[in-house]
Amino acid sequence: MNDNDRDNRGKLKENIEKPYYGYRVVKYFIAALIAGGIVSIALAIVFTTWSSILCGVLGVILLSFGVFWHLSMGWVNVPEKIELVKDKFSNQLENVWAGNGKVLDMGTGLGRVAIEIAKQFPEAQVVGVDTWTKGWKLFGMTKAGAERNARIENVSERCTFQTDSALDLPFEDGEFQLVVSSFAFHEINVSDRTVLFKEAIRLLAPGGVFVICDPFSGSFLKAYKAKNMPELLEKVQRMDVEDAKFVSFKEAGVNLGRLAHIWEMGYLSGRKV
Numbered sequence: 001m002n003d004n005d006r007d008n009r010g011k012l013k014e015n016i017e018k019p020y021y022g023y024r025v026v027k028y029f030i031a032a033l034i035a036g037g038i039v040s041i042a043l044a045i046v047f048t049t050w051s052s053i054l055c056g057v058l059g060v061i062l063l064s065f066g067v068f069w070h071l072s073m074g075w076v077n078v079p080e081k082i083e084l085v086k087d088k089f090s091n092q093l094e095n096v097w098a099g100n101g102k103v104l105d106m107g108t109g110l111g112r113v114a115i116e117i118a119k120q121f122p123e124a125q126v127v128g129v130d131t132w133t134k135g136w137k138l139f140g141m142t143k144a145g146a147e148r149n150a151r152i153e154n155v156s157e158r159c160t161f162q163t164d165s166a167l168d169l170p171f172e173d174g175e176f177q178l179v180v181s182s183f184a185f186h187e188i189n190v191s192d193r194t195v196l197f198k199e200a201i202r203l204l205a206p207g208g209v210f211v212i213c214d215p216f217s218g219s220f221l222k223a224y225k226a227k228n229m230p231e232l233l234e235k236v237q238r239m240d241v242e243d244a245k246f247v248s249f250k251e252a253g254v255n256l257g258r259l260a261h262i263w264e265m266g267y268l269s270g271r272k273v
């Protein structure tokens with residue numbers, strides 16, 4: 001075998017490798033809840049009196065949670081739904097951003113959005129940041145995983161990843177033309193999440209744009225100390241921002257089906273003055 005053969009084999013392997021952006025562990029979690037529920041209900045039929053009541057109640061609770069999570073979050077493992085969310089994110093950018101310059105993805109995970117932007121916009125230089133803490137590694141979120149995806153998608157040169165917290169990023173003020181985040185803000189542990197918007201806006205150059213995709217239902221809004229979406233938009237607008245707006249998944253044509261709409265997911269965007 002000569003060096004050329006080795007190269008060709010390497011390339012062949014690279015061609016058949018596929019990127020992975022899903023959340024396998026969610027699937028196992030849902031399956032475990034449903035299986036646990038069914039087993040408990042079966043035991044309730046076999047047992048008598050108190051044991052039967054206990055197993056019955058436990059079974060109904062586990063089964064209800066399993067079905068609820070399946071209907072509201074099951075989409076995170078459906079490749080077509082993930083593609084749809086990625087495509088629509090790029091659509092949100094097309095009208096507001098020229099497509100060149102530095103891009104930051106806060107809480108990048110496996111680089112799903114960072115890599116999509118690098119693919120769609122050939123003049124963009126993208127940096128994905130994440131803490132990739134132990135808990136998230138269980139969900140398959142690792143820096144190596146993000147780098148592997150970028151390599152498979154052939155954007156490694158324009159899409160890099162670094163370990164940093166979105167709460168305090170080691171970049172200069174105004175360094176980026178675009179700041180994005182996808183399903184990460186609600187996961188970041190901080191008493192008032194508006195600091196995440198402040199950090200995103202600090203890093204934007206004047207005229208730069210941010211697009212944050214996340215759930216914004218009532219309980220999520222509380223973490224921004226806002227009662228409703230207009231109040232959050234007003235807060236964001238006061239941070240040297242114009243055109244702050246929220247486009248729900250429904251308005252953007254992202255139909256994840258079943259109960260996913262209860263989280264009121266969508267894109268909150270704006271332009272730094």
Ligand SMILES: C[S@@+](CC[C@H](N)C(=O)[O-])C[C@H]1O[C@@H](n2cnc3c(N)ncnc32)[C@H](O)[C@@H]1O
Nearest residue numbers: 107108109130131132136141165166182183184
């Ligand atoms: C639900 S995942 C979203 C990942 C990715 N953006 C996506 O759309 O698939 C949430 C991510 O937020 C990251 N995260 C949590 N706290 C963070 C922090 N303080 N700074 C940066 N990332 C953080 C987690 O490590 C995880 O990768």
